[in-house]
Amino acid sequence: MTTAKTQDGLGAIIKQIEGQKHPPVHLWNPEFCGDLDMRIARDGTWFYLGSPIGRKPLVKLFSGVIRYDEDGKYYLVTPVEKIGITVDDAPFVAVEMFVEGEGRERVISFRTNVDDFVIMDADHPFRLEIDPETKEPSPYVRVRANLDALINRPVFYDLVNLAAEENIEGEARFGFWSSGQFFELGLVDDIFNK
Numbered sequence: 803m804t805t806a807k808t809q810d811g812l813g814a815i816i817k818q819i820e821g822q823k824h825p826p827v828h829l830w831n832p833e834f835c836g837d838l839d840m841r842i843a844r845d846g847t848w849f850y851l852g853s854p855i856g857r858k859p860l861v862k863l864f865s866g867v868i869r870y871d872e873d874g875k876y877y878l879v880t881p882v883e884k885i886g887i888t889v890d891d892a893p894f895v896a897v898e899m900f901v902e903g904e905g906r907e908r909v910i911s912f913r914t915n916v917d918d919f920v921i922m923d924a925d926h927p928f929r930l931e932i933d934p935e936t937k938e939p940s941p942y943v944r945v946r947a948n949l950d951a952l953i954n955r956p957v958f959y960d961l962v963n964l965a966a967e968e969n970i971e972g973e974a975r976f977g978f979w980s981s982g983q984f985f986e987l988g989l990v991d992d993i994f995n996k
Contacts, residue, residue: 827869827879828947837886838878840864844952846895846915858916865916868893870948894918894951896943899960908964910980912943914951920944923981930987962987 841849848855848864855861868887869879876889896912903909911921920926926944933940941953941961953961964978965987977986 824866824946827867830879830881832880832882832884835883835885840878841888842890842893844891862916865893865918868949891940892942892950892952894945894949896951896953896957899957901964906979906982908979910961910964910978912951912953912957914945918945920951921981922983922985924983927983928980928985
């Protein structure tokens with residue numbers, strides 16, 4: 803099951819988020835040291851020299867120092883090094899969803915494949931991209947500082963099940979509420995009249 807309610811509810815998730823400590827990579831400006839043969843696949847698997855990195859603590863360590871820069875590239879950053887890596891889609895995958903409350907009072911949060919927790923809100927918005935050729939949706943939630951998590955398919959289906967029609971600025975829109983924000987999947991006419 804991908805959707806869950808925590809034992810202690812939203813308070814437990816907030817504690818976990820407060821306990822997440824990531825280095826201030828956005829403040830570091832080391833010299834670029836070249837690219838590394840490291841890749842994050844669309845499913846969240848990390849590869850080094852073509853082989854999957856099987857040790858989750860190592861993946862979690864690397865994931866704490868990843869940064870996405872204005873040049874459109876991903877880097878692992880320390881105070882003294884900046885190394886380029888390849889990311890197929892997003893650096894994280896949302897693998898579990900938690901729901902607290904109903905309607906406009908609902909709060910939706912996610913756990914990523916590296917055990918980061920994020921509450922969907924104005925600072926951590928949802929976005930949906932549609933492939934122009936295949937029409938396949940790719941849903942994302944912002945995790946931190948220009949870094950998104952691709953919401954995996956089962957979790958996205960659970961999220962869509964929470965959606966409802968809302969009249970926003972005179973138009974019927976289909977989406978869901980979290981943390982007092984309405985996150986849109988699309989116009990009702992566009993979704994249901996295709």
